Amino acid sequence: xxxxxxxxxxxxxxxxxxxxxxxxxxxxxxxxxxxxxxxxxxxxxxxxxxxxxxxxxxxxxxxxxxxxxxxxxxxxxxxxxxxxxxxxxxxxxxxxxxxxxxxxxxxxxxxxxxxxxxxxxxxxxxxxxxxxxxxxxxxxxxxxxxxxxxxxxxxxxxxxxxxx
Amino acid sequence: xxxxxxxxxxxxxxxxxxxxxxxxxxxxxxxxxxxxxxxxxxxxxxxxxxxxxxxxxxxxxxxxxxxxxxxxxxxxxxxxxxxxxxxxxxxxxxxxxxxxxxxxxxxxxxxxxxxxxxxxxxxxxxxxxxxxxxxxxxxxxxxxxxxxxxxxxxxxxxxxxxxx
DNA sequence: CAGACGAATCTAGCGTTGCTAGGCTGAGGG
DNA sequence: CCCTCAGCCTAGCAACGCTAGATTCGTCTG
Numbered sequence: 001x002x003x004x005x006x007x008x009x010x011x012x013x014x015x016x017x018x019x020x021x022x023x024x025x026x027x028x029x030x031x032x033x034x035x036x037x038x039x040x041x042x043x044x045x046x047x048x049x050x051x052x053x054x055x056x057x058x059x060x061x062x063x064x065x066x067x068x069x070x071x072x073x074x075x076x077x078x079x080x081x082x083x084x085x086x087x088x089x090x091x092x093x094x095x096x097x098x099x100x101x102x103x104x105x106x107x108x109x110x111x112x113x114x115x116x117x118x119x120x121x122x123x124x125x126x127x128x129x130x131x132x133x134x135x136x137x138x139x140x141x142x143x144x145x146x147x148x149x150x151x152x153x154x155x156x157x158x159x160x161x162x163x164x
Numbered sequence: 165x166x167x168x169x170x171x172x173x174x175x176x177x178x179x180x181x182x183x184x185x186x187x188x189x190x191x192x193x194x195x196x197x198x199x200x201x202x203x204x205x206x207x208x209x210x211x212x213x214x215x216x217x218x219x220x221x222x223x224x225x226x227x228x229x230x231x232x233x234x235x236x237x238x239x240x241x242x243x244x245x246x247x248x249x250x251x252x253x254x255x256x257x258x259x260x261x262x263x264x265x266x267x268x269x270x271x272x273x274x275x276x277x278x279x280x281x282x283x284x285x286x287x288x289x290x291x292x293x294x295x296x297x298x299x300x301x302x303x304x305x306x307x308x309x310x311x312x313x314x315x316x317x318x319x320x321x322x323x324x325x326x327x328x
Numbered sequence: 329c330a331g332a333c334g335a336a337t338c339t340a341g342c343g344t345t346g347c348t349a350g351g352c353t354g355a356g357g358g
Numbered sequence: 359c360c361c362t363c364a365g366c367c368t369a370g371c372a373a374c375g376c377t378a379g380a381t382t383c384g385t386c387t388g
Contacts, residue, residue, distance in 0.1 A: 012257075018375060028338055030377075039376065091255060091304075098310050126322050129311050130298065137301030138294070140255075146262045147293050158290050162326050182346060192367050194348075203347065 004047050008084035013044070013092065038095060045095040048088040052106035054078075055089070060113040067117050069160040072135055076156070079139035090136060118163065131163050168211050172248035177208070177256065202259060209259040212252040216270035218242075219253070224277040231281050233324035236299055240320070243303035254300060282327065295327050 003024040007016045018040055022029045036042040058074050079086040088094075096104055115128040138155060141147045147155070167188040171180045182204055186193045200206040222238050243250040252258075260268055279292040302319060305311045311319070 017373080019373080029375085030339095031337065033376070034336080040374095090308075098308070123318075123322065126315055126318055129305075129315075130302070130319060130322055130326070133301030133305050133311070134294065134298045135301070136305060137297030137299070140304075141293075141297050141300060144254075144262065147297070151290055151293075154287075154290055155294060158287065158294055162294070181344085183344085193346090194368095195366065197347070198365085 001043065001047050001050065004043055005050075005085060008047070008088065009082065010084075013084065013087060016040075016044075018043075041093070041095050044088050044092060047085065048092075048094060048096060049104050049106060051082065051085040051089045052104060052110055054082075054085075056106055056110040056113060059110055059117070066160065068131075068163055069156055071114070071117050072156050072159050075135045076139055076142070076152075079135075080143065083143055086139065091140065127163065131159075134159060134162075165207065165211050165214065168207055169214075169249060172211070172252065173246065174248075177248065177251065180204075180208075182207075205257070205259050208252050208256060211249065212256075212258060212260060213268050213270060215246065215249040215253045216268060216274055218246075218249075220270055220274040220277060223274055223281070230324065232295075232327055233320055235278070235281050236320050236323050239299045240303055240306070240316075243299075244307065247307060250303065255304065291327065295323075298323055298326075 003021050004016050007020065007024070018029050018032055021043070022032055032043070033039060036046070055075075055078055058078055059071055096107075098107065111128065111132065114132055115124060118124060118128045118131055138147065138159070142149065142152070167185050168180050171184065171188070182193050182196055185207070186196055196207070197203060200210070219239075219242055222242055223235055260271075262271065275292070275296065278296055279288060282288060282292045282295055302311065302323070306313065306316070
């Protein structure tokens with residue numbers, strides 16, 4: 001998993017081949033299929049789950065008065081600094097199931113932390129979902145060069161203003 | 165391109181192989197490489213460009229008093245009903261360049277239409293970018309089952325409220 | 329201590345992928 | 359009548375995900 005994460009971060013997920021992983025850890029391919037019977041997709045899903053746990057800590061760590069902006073900043077920094085990991089978590093066809101009994105607890109907790117930042121009241125869940133969607137949209141569009149990198153702080157401020 | 169779009173829409177982009185496209189149009193593989201020298205990525209990029217044009221018309225068609233909600237609804241419906249196309253446009257490693265001289269004019273026009281919906285004033289560009297990011301985030305998270313489909317209309321209303 | 333067992337690992341190979349080198353074919357011009 | 363050239367095809371390469379079957383080696387039993 002560490003090898004997969006490293007290769008994905010530096011060369012993208014298409015460079016993460018089973019052969020290459022096997023070589024990286026000094027074993028042959030079939031050994032990987034014993035630890036991950038579903039093969040490559042399962043390896044990717046495992047890496048993604050480890051990312052959810054990491055992201056959750058980050059989001060939950062915002063206790064500032066200006067929690068909204070700080071959460072947004074932390075989320076976007078995470079997506080930018082762990083682009084490969086973020087891709088596996090949110091953009092690749094994943095074995096991880098969401099909104100079901102098999103949903104990894106790491107993800108559920110991450111969303112709960114987001115809800116807490118936005119406060120209670122009617123429609124709080126919808127607002128939290130939209131806050132998350134907003135961050136996700138900005139994260140991927142920024143990464144793909146579809147939003148100008150220069151106005152990054154300005155965007156964060158405007159996001160906080162919209163949701164406050 | 166039509167064959168690629170059809171296969172992608174029904175079976176996903178992974179089913180769009182050069183061999184299969186060749187068979188679908190009744191030619192051999194090398195013929196495809198003469199029309200699209202960069203191979204499969206160029207075919208996908210071409211399909212994506214055709215999607216930008218289509219999306220632009222859709223977004224520009226909102227002239228209601230409640231333009232925000234209507235634009236959001238139209239955008240999300242497009243993403244939902246042409247999921248394969250939308251993926252090629254915004255989520256696949258693309259040959260299309262953005263924010264540069266080679267940016268396809270279709271995309272630029274689509275964004276301008278979005279700016280128009282949000283009105284002028286200071287920070288209008290940032291607000292338009294965020295509106296687009298919001299829609300994109302909701303589109304992909306809804307599609308992946310990460311947002312409950314039931315509250316779709318509620319989300320649209322809240323988005324319009326946030327940006328009004 | 330000999331032999332059987334089972335886990336761990338390997339080699340080798342299947343079918344499919346994107347892509348390309350090189351040859352064939354047939355219409356048009358000198 | 360032959361040459362050229364555009365258009366197309368067959369055949370093949372390297373790399374992919376994945377798997378069947380053989381091999382090795384420590385441990386446990388008689």
